[in-house]
């Protein structure tokens with residue numbers, strides 16, 4: 001009887017094994033669920049990770065135009081938008097569709113991905129031994145990207161750029177001649193970015209992981225430009241550990257420090273950024289929601305950087321999983337928040353509008369979605385009055401192209 005059982009079991013395993021081999025050969029599944037270390041986190045209101053699963057990855061499928069992605073119990077087909085090769089073993093594979101957006105940064109045969117669907121934001125990272133974690137994360141960190149103190153502290157600082165009459169004329173001409181169906185990418189402008197990170201960030205996270213996350217945040221910001229065929233491409237020029245500098249209690253204070261030449265510990269980062277277009281400092285305020293909310297997610301020098309010296313921003317490391325890199329560099333390029341956000345009263349100085357009619361964020365209450373420049377929907381517009389009702393997507397809006405397939409920004413100033 002025992003022998004029979006053993007034989008049946010062996011046959012069963014054989015058939016099962018055969019079945020698995022068969023389905024592998026035919027499938028374009030990127031993620032294969034792993035039973036080995038499957039773990040499900042208990043949702044913790046103070047944690048950024050909502051849910052987690054363990055998978056292995058079949059990198060070969062990225063040679064195909066269409067791949068199958070399964071995130072927890074949802075499966076969809078993703079068709080490639082483009083692949084941005086930096087080298088054979090360092091590239092970004094991107095896809096988007098009605099289901100959402102996927103940006104997979106591949107470095108040394110490992111994936112550091114961000115996939116956003118209408119169900120949530122999923123971060124894919126290697127955990128060692130060939131396994132990966134798919135973490136559903138909360139990216140609605142406090143809803144806004146600049147704490148009040150940030151704006152108060154800087155209310156007297158330059159918040160407007162001063163352009164010459166000639167420059168304004170040039171911008172007017174460009175805006176009037178913009179054709180949304182045209183592909184402007186042949187004339188792409190490259191924005192070179194240098195990113196420094198504090199010693200504490202390096203100690204807490206590890207430098208390799210920081211660098212991969214930086215690259216992925218650049219890749220997701222670039223996807224937003226590519227999606228609208230915009231002639232802008234961010235290029236990560238260099239990364240650097242900033243020794244000796246300790247982050248302060250508020251991101252506003254770190255922003256002041258980064259703009260203050262007397263902060264000698266930041267001089268090396270400044271020197272490294274001399275030939276770059278944008279300088280970013282990553283800081284580490286902690287890894288819980290409350291710590292990040294207290295500190296702030298990001299702070300740009302100003303809306304439309306007036307000069308090379310003012311083209312910088314500070315970003316809290318945990319916010320790289322969200323849209324903060326694209327958001328802060330967007331500010332430096334001249335984009336502002338959604339124009340209907342009247343939280344700070346005096347919009348002209350504390351929450352300035354963009355210098356450009358099409359330079360504002362956009363949100364859709366119906367779709368519970370917003371572009372990367374928009375603050376969250378007004379609580380009075382949503383049923384529960386909760387924050388985080390409109391999830392941020394790393395996308396720009398366009399008055400002529402639907403955002404989310406159903407919503408087209410109306411008016412002339414909400415889109416960017």
Ligand SMILES: [Zn+2]
Pocket residue numbers: 145146327331337
């Ligand atoms: Zn902002």
